[in-house]
Amino acid sequence: MSNRSNTQHMLSRAEVPRGLSRDEQIYRDILEAVVEHRLAPGARLPEDSLSDVFGVSRTVIRKVLQRLALEKLVLIRPNRGAQVAQPSAKEAQDVFAARILIEPAMMADVCRRVTDTQLDQLQQVVDEERLAQQTGRQSDAISLSARFHVQLLAIAGNEVITEQVAQLTTRSSLIIAVYGSRNSVGYECGGHGELIGLLRLGDDKGASAWMHRHLSQILESLEFDLGAPGTPDFHTIFQRK
Amino acid sequence: MSNRSNTQHMLSRAEVPRGLSRDEQIYRDILEAVVEHRLAPGARLPEDSLSDVFGVSRTVIRKVLQRLALEKLVLIRPNRGAQVAQPSAKEAQDVFAARILIEPAMMADVCRRVTDTQLDQLQQVVDEERLAQQTGRQSDAISLSARFHVQLLAIAGNEVITEQVAQLTTRSSLIIAVYGSRNSVGYECGGHGELIGLLRLGDDKGASAWMHRHLSQILESLEFDLGAPGTPDFHTIFQRK
DNA sequence: CGCCAGCTTTCTGTATACATTTCTAAAAAC
DNA sequence: GTTTTTAGAAATGTATACAGAAAGCTGGCG
Numbered sequence: 001m002s003n004r005s006n007t008q009h010m011l012s013r014a015e016v017p018r019g020l021s022r023d024e025q026i027y028r029d030i031l032e033a034v035v036e037h038r039l040a041p042g043a044r045l046p047e048d049s050l051s052d053v054f055g056v057s058r059t060v061i062r063k064v065l066q067r068l069a070l071e072k073l074v075l076i077r078p079n080r081g082a083q084v085a086q087p088s089a090k091e092a093q094d095v096f097a098a099r100i101l102i103e104p105a106m107m108a109d110v111c112r113r114v115t116d117t118q119l120d121q122l123q124q125v126v127d128e129e130r131l132a133q134q135t136g137r138q139s140d141a142i143s144l145s146a147r148f149h150v151q152l153l154a155i156a157g158n159e160v161i162t163e164q165v166a167q168l169t170t171r172s173s174l175i176i177a178v179y180g181s182r183n184s185v186g187y188e189c190g191g192h193g194e195l196i197g198l199l200r201l202g203d204d205k206g207a208s209a210w211m212h213r214h215l216s217q218i219l220e221s222l223e224f225d226l227g228a229p230g231t232p233d234f235h236t237i238f239q240r241k
Numbered sequence: 242m243s244n245r246s247n248t249q250h251m252l253s254r255a256e257v258p259r260g261l262s263r264d265e266q267i268y269r270d271i272l273e274a275v276v277e278h279r280l281a282p283g284a285r286l287p288e289d290s291l292s293d294v295f296g297v298s299r300t301v302i303r304k305v306l307q308r309l310a311l312e313k314l315v316l317i318r319p320n321r322g323a324q325v326a327q328p329s330a331k332e333a334q335d336v337f338a339a340r341i342l343i344e345p346a347m348m349a350d351v352c353r354r355v356t357d358t359q360l361d362q363l364q365q366v367v368d369e370e371r372l373a374q375q376t377g378r379q380s381d382a383i384s385l386s387a388r389f390h391v392q393l394l395a396i397a398g399n400e401v402i403t404e405q406v407a408q409l410t411t412r413s414s415l416i417i418a419v420y421g422s423r424n425s426v427g428y429e430c431g432g433h434g435e436l437i438g439l440l441r442l443g444d445d446k447g448a449s450a451w452m453h454r455h456l457s458q459i460l461e462s463l464e465f466d467l468g469a470p471g472t473p474d475f476h477t478i479f480q481r482k
Numbered sequence: 483c484g485c486c487a488g489c490t491t492t493c494t495g496t497a498t499a500c501a502t503t504t505c506t507a508a509a510a511a512c
Numbered sequence: 513g514t515t516t517t518t519a520g521a522a523a524t525g526t527a528t529a530c531a532g533a534a535a536g537c538t539g540g541c542g
Binding site for chain 2: 492493494495
């Protein structure tokens with residue numbers, strides 16, 4: 001009892017100054033695990049286990065899970081706890097339709113406002129992404145791919161849209177975890193470098209078209225007919241009658 | 242102690258069957274109050290007071306406040322509690338820029354998919370809105386105006402976008418509470434009927450252009466130079482020196 | 483008369499206890 | 513041997529206690 005209290009105090013003094021509240025840190029840890037496909041869609045997230053792992057009470061865990069639920073990365077069913085979301089095919093299509101509407105349309109503003117420094121930073125992300133891809137660190141590659149899109153959109157300067165796109169990219173990671181084929185990730189990686197070239201040339205139409213194509217390709221590469229994400233249908237799987 | 246417990250049990254049996262959890266009901270109550278400008282931007286929202294009013298513990302209130310904070314309707318500052326958000330001018334512009342990007346673009350899908358029944362339902366909302374406006378029920382008028390946009394966008398069938406627009410409309414209500422002039426609400430009301438006409442004709446370009454104009458007018462009508470939302474500047478107000 | 487120090491009050495942050503629900507599995511009935 | 517029932521275990525929903533931070537207030541001092 002008392003040692004728990006001490007632990008709490010020690011943590012609060014050691015971690016809060018590092019700029020992130022405990023909530024935020026735990027949120028990011030779980031978010032990262034979901035985005036990087038280390039937590040599979042459908043995985044259960046019991047509050048007690050997470051409390052133990054992170055060394056906080058269920059109160060804090062619940063707060064984090066509720067936030068993740070509002071962002072559609074986690075599904076909370078009343079009295080049944082939380083699990084990593086399993087986006088439906090419809091949801092996947094809606095998410096990409098939203099991205100295809102928003103992201104290409106923002107390329108004009110991005111092109112107009114982007115600075116050389118920002119282009120270099122984007123290039124750096126792409127390089128890291130490629131490296132991660134080549135060295136087989138799939139998780140990092142996925143994270144970096146999502147970061148590329150968010151960092152790109154942020155250049156336009158509209159924080160509301162940036163935040164929306166950030167959410168859509170994380171949801172996309174989950175969607176790729178469920179419906180992605182080998183190709184999906186390939187598209188994510190290969191292309192990003194090209195876009196930087198178009199931005200350097202100031203070709204806003206080209207950038208917009210590129211983005212439209214890029215997102216469409218990812219959407220196309222998804223395999224919605226493979227295993228339904230819900231309950232596995234054993235009759236289909238084992239071909240019994 | 243025991244009577245509190247009893248109260249809890251009685252409520253849970255009486256209210257949950259009505260389809261809404263207590264959380265959800267309280268969330269909607271506060272949301273409605275914010276959207277309808279009955280809770281002014283900047284108003285403090287102490288957990289204890291709300292607990293008393295709604296007859297639940299702070300646990301439930303906190304959950305609701307955190308949700309509202311993620312939706313940017315409430316600002317939670319660590320150790321300082323919650324208050325109704327006071328969107329900045331920048332935020333207001335970003336919100337409307339997002340709406341101007343999304344909503345007109347969706348009119349094509351809406352036009353293609355809308356049914357007569359849905360048009361009648363929309364007309365009903367507009368009628369109620371006008372009635373509320375004429376009888377001076379400003380609060381209801383604002384609510385109905387926001388509902389019109391959400392219900393309209395929902396016709397396109399993209400749930401992701403519908404939810405994003407729903408959030409943007411509630412944020413818009415807050416923005417209008419801060420920066421709105423008399424005109425703002427006028428635009429909201431007067432025009433919605435026109436759009437239904439265009440939809441009946443199947444004029445998707447017209448509907449899109451109308452929506453663009455509509456949102457631009459509201460944005461134009463905002464008065465950003467009036468009192469900064471932060472701390473009131475008494476020197477300016479009282480013209481001392 | 484105004485200003486600041488220190489106390490008091492109020493409110494938030496977190497942990498924890500307890501009630502309720504759900505899930506599991508063993509036992510009983512068919 | 514299969515199904516149903518029912519006790520037990522485990523996990524969630526909510527309330528509450530307590531610690532800590534911020535705001536307000538009073539008394540003393542300049």
